[in-house]
C-alpha cells in the first residue's frame with residue numbers, strides 16, 4: 001500500500017500533487033511571516049518623520065523613557081496643544097480622528113509595535129541612564145512614517161548587548177546575564 005503510494009507519487013500526476021501540497025504549505029508559511037511584518041492599523045496614521053523633522057524631541061512625547069520602565073505614549077491633549085494652532089488640522093483627513101477624539105474626550109487606542117512578552121522585565125530608565133540612544137533599539141525613527149518594529153526583541157538580542165556592555169567586568173556580566181535580572 002505504502003509502496004504503491006510512493007510509486008504513484010513519482011508519476012506525473014503524483015508529482016503535481018506533491019507540488020500543490022508544497023506550494024500550499026509554503027504560501028501558508030509565507031503569509032504568516034507577511035502578517036507579522038505588517039505595520040498594524042493605527043487609529044491615526046501618525047508620521048514620526050514629520051514630527052521629528054520639526055525638532056520635537058523623543059522625550060517630549062515619550063518622557064517615561066528617562067524615568068521608569070515604560071516610555072509612554074502622548075495623550076491627545078499633548079497632540080492638541082500643537083494641533084489646535086495648526087491650520088492643516090482643520091482640513092487634513094489624517095487628522096480627523098484626532099479632532100473627533102478631542103471633541104468626544106476619548107483617548108486614542110494605539111496598537112503597540114515595540115513590545116516584549118509580559119514575563120520579561122524591561123526598564124527604559126536603566127538603559128537611558130547608561131547612555132543608550134533610542135536609535136540603538138528602535139532604529140532611526142526620524143525616517144519612519146508609521147512606526148514598526150525594526151528588530152525582534154528576543155532574548156539573544158538583549159543578552160548580546162548585555163555581554164558587550166559588561167566587557168571585562170565580571171560582576172556586571174553576572175548581573176546582566178542573570179535570569180532574575182529580566183525574569184522575576
Ligand code: HEC
Nearest residue numbers: 046051056057058061110111112113114134138141142147
Ligand atoms: C509628537 C509626538 C512624538 C514624537 C516627537 C515622537 N514620538 Fe514616538 N510615538 C508617538 C505616538 C503617538 C506613537 C504611537 C503611534 C505609533 O505607534 O505609530 C509613537 C510610537 C513610538 C514607538 C512605538 C511604540 C509602540 O507603541 O510600540 C516608538 C519605538 C517610538 N515612538 C519612538 C520614538 C523615538 C525614538 C522618537 C524620537 C526620534 C519619537 N518616538 C518621537 C509620538 C511621538
Ligand code: HEC
Nearest residue numbers: 044045046047050054056074078079082088092094095098
Ligand atoms: C510640537 C507640536 C506637535 C505635536 C505635539 C504634535 N504634532 Fe502632529 N504635526 C505637527 C506639525 C508642525 C505637523 C505638520 C503640519 C503641516 O504639514 O502643515 C504635524 C502633522 C501631523 C500629521 C500629518 C497631517 C497631514 O495631513 O499630513 C498627523 C496625522 C499628526 N501631526 C498627528 C499628531 C498626533 C496624533 C499627535 C499626538 C500624538 C501630534 N500630531 C502631536 C506638530 C505637532
Ligand code: HEC
Nearest residue numbers: 058062065070071072114115116122127132133134137153
Ligand atoms: C536598550 C534598548 C532600548 C532603548 C535604548 C530604548 N528602548 Fe524603547 N523599548 C525597548 C523595548 C525592549 C520595548 C518594549 C518594552 C515592553 O514591551 O515592555 C520598548 C518600548 C518602547 C515604547 C512603547 C512602549 C512603552 O514603553 O511605552 C516606546 C514609545 C519607546 N520604547 C520609546 C523609546 C524612546 C523614546 C527611547 C529613547 C529615549 C527608547 N525607547 C530607548 C527598548 C529600548
Ligand code: HEC
Nearest residue numbers: 116120121122123126130136153157158161162165181182
Ligand atoms: C543596546 C544594548 C542593550 C540592549 C539591546 C538591551 N540592554 Fe539591558 N542594559 C544595557 C545596559 C548598558 C545596561 C546598564 C548596565 C549598567 O548597569 O551599567 C542594561 C541594564 C539592564 C537591566 C538592569 C537594570 C538594573 O537593575 O540596573 C535590565 C533588567 C535590562 N537591561 C533588561 C533588558 C532587556 C529585557 C532587554 C531586551 C528586551 C535589554 N535589556 C536589551 C544595554 C542593553
Ligand code: HEC
Nearest residue numbers: 116117120153154155158159162176177178179181182183
Ligand atoms: C537580558 C534579559 C534576559 C535575560 C538575562 C534572560 N532572559 Fe529569558 N527572555 C528574555 C526575553 C526578551 C525573552 C522573550 C523572547 C521572545 O519574545 O522571543 C525571553 C524569553 C525566555 C523564555 C521563553 C522562551 C520562548 O521561546 O518563549 C524562557 C524560558 C527564558 N527566557 C528563560 C531564561 C533563563 C533560564 C535565563 C537565565 C539563564 C534567562 N531567560 C535570562 C530576556 C532575558
